[in-house]
Amino acid sequence: MNYIELASQFAPELILTIGALAIMMIGLFLATSQKKVLGYLATIFLAVASLVIVSRGIYDLQMDGILADSLTIDPMSQFFKLTFLLVSLIVVIASIREYDGHSNQDEYYTLILLGTIGMMVVASAIDIVTMFIGFELASLSTYALAGFNKKDPNSMEAAVKYFIIGALSSTLLLFGLSYIYGMSGGLTNISELAVFFNANPAVLQSPMGIVALMLIVAGFGFKMALVPFHMWAPDTYQGAPTVISALLAAGSKKMAFVAAFRILLIAMIAIKIDIAMVFMILAIITMTLGNVVALSQRSLKRMLAYSSVAQAGYISMVFVVMSPEALTGGILYVMSHAFMKTGAFIAVAALGYMLLKENSNAKDVDHLDNFAGLGKRSPFLAFSIMIFLFALAGIPPTAGFVSKFILFYSVLKGGFLLLVIFAILNSALSLYYYARVVKYMYVLPPSSDEKLKVPGAYALAILLAIIGVLAIGIVPEPFVNWAASAANVLGL
Secondary structure, three states, rough: OHHHHHHOOOHHHHHHHHHHHHHHHHHHHOOHOOOOOHHHHHHHHHHHHHHHHOOOOOOOEEEEEEEOEEEEEEEEHHHHHHHHHHHHHHHHHHHHHOOOOOOHHHHHHHHHHHHHHHHHHHEEEEHHHHHHHHHHHHHHHHHHHHHOOOOOOHHHHHHHHHHHHHHHHHHHHHHHHHHHHHHOOOOOOOOHHHHHHHHHHHHHHHHHHHHHHHHHHHHHHHHHHHOOOOOOHHHHHOOOOOHHHHHHHHHHHHHHHHOOOOHHHHHHHHHHHHHHHHHHHHHHHHHHHHHHHOOOOOEEHHHHHHHHHHHHHOOOOOOHOOOOOHHHHHHHHHHHHHHHHHHHHHHHHHHHHHHHOOOEEEEEEEHHHOOOHHHHHHHHHHHHHHHHHHHOOOOOOHHHHHHHHHHHHHHHHHHHHHHHHHHHHHHHHHHHHHHHHHHHHHOOOOOOOOOOOOOOOHHHHHHHHHHHHHHHHHHHHHHHHHHHHHOOOOOO
């Protein structure tokens, strides 16, 4: 394979790499007042990369053996890549107004593009070493982004906590993968590992194999924010810049799922009973604790963080059922949740921006009390938040309903009645705290009668997320077919 063919296969990653370098270099020659153009450049690069993926065809694409069998291009990698690109695109559009006039916009947009490249590498990785490199590229970028508001102590605290827990999770994951490497006699390719362990299942069932499974699950558990490995998520999402919280919840956390799908459901499928037992417990306690704790939250960002923990519990049911239908539902849920959660965080960021414009000394702008009467002060923003929250609760005709229906039905079809009962009860419980926000926006009186005008960049970002949420909910067939095509890659 020559370099031209390689570049054409990984054109989206190459486009973002060129974009990151260009933004970093151009930023050196621009005054702070001129750096807003860098946001537009980042938007263009992300949009072009997204169009390249869509234009290729997404159902039957299969290219293996790339870079010494370390990377692949298949429906699953394309599905997750497009999800990461769209999340980053929405975040960058919102950031154009959020960081207008900031002196470090060049570094900011460069880090977002580099982080997105790391996520895309993980999506295509079929080698555990390449996958880990992608993890670290994405993680190092998001560590810095979480603490981008350097003068805000909450942002710095979020970055430190995220860095420490992220480093710990990477250590555990790498330690577990090193056991896999040693037990297999030096194999790193995921397909080769699957062949070896299927032929020698006793190796994975040995004490060393069980230790490896525990370490890998713990490493992924931290990155997915599964209970009891979730403790970093609420503090990080609350303290980080709100637009970055969207990227973390909807982008980097989903990166862990695509990696876990390949490692746990391909390389380690020989011990699927052990994996199912572990994730049965993790899924139940994650969805339950996430929703129960979210009930008492007065901070919208913190509520969305615990909601995100609960949503991770739903998706992790895939590792229990391990059927093509469940994997289809889980993969579709990833994209649905990406749109829902990104839109919700961006909407909260828009309200915070407008409140700070009114009063630069305002504190806790994401507090629930600030949403009182929002339906009168900003009808568009209130209606958008309602759509995102109802989608997260699984109300039709939204993406949340379609993805939950497919996933929950597949769990029931697989014979896991208790698990699906917990999932349904938790979904019903979540409706309470989502509806409470809607009550504040439409029933309670506003603290001021002054209208709030949503800035254009925020409005466009929110509108794109709404389109994604409603498109999957109203016209689900193409998205379900793509998710099913992605699920078939694993051969369950």
